[in-house]
Amino acid sequence: MADLLGESLDRALEQAFTRPAPKSARSQMKYLVKQLKGTKAAAEALGISQRTVERYVAGKLKRPRQDLRARLDREVKKRWQPQIRAKARKKAAATGGLVVSTRARFGFTAAPGTTDDARIRDITQALPPQWADRLYTAREQGADEQQLQRIAAEGLAEMYFRANNTRAAGLGVQFTDVEHIDIDL
Secondary structure (H helix, E strand, O other): OOOOHHHHHHHHHHOOOOOOOOOOHHHHHHHHHHHHOOHHHHHHHHOOOHHHHHHHHHOOOOOOOHHHHHHHHHHHHHHOOHHHHHHHHHHHHHHHOEEEEEEEEEEEOOOOOOOOOOEEEEEEEEEOHHHHHHHHHHHHOOOOHHHHHHHHHHHHHHHHHOOOOOOOOOOOEEEEEEEEEEEEO
8 A cells, every 4th residue: 555645744844752652552542642631532533432532541451453442552552642743843844854765656748658557666856945845834724645645746846856846947847656655844
């Protein structure tokens, strides 16, 4: 399965964590109940019954199914160290930017049969802070994967293919068939 750009953006912020997130199902469930202010809200966020949440908190259940384990990890990490996450996002959007490493199909708007035909490329490119800001802002506003890919394609087109807009003006870049994408701050 191909990586998702939105998940990669979240993983990049998780690298800034100063403490590890809770690991056991009980501690994760307790944290989630505390953050969501009740077992009912935690149950709704995880798609399970309120009684199941209560059993995990009490320590009666210890090993969640694989799908519940993944949802639990995702929900805890989404809420873990929000101030550290915000600080890392602000730094990336103000001064640091981000580095995109991807293997995807890139093509250009050009005549068929030219070297501009779409092909799989491995690209690692630093994007300046304004692209980090655009990506994280779109992610926070609920942009879907296609919208995030369009923003990333614009950034890669400007910085990689057009060399910071010093050549190939107006080159339209298509970014599809993402096999792998990893983002670092």
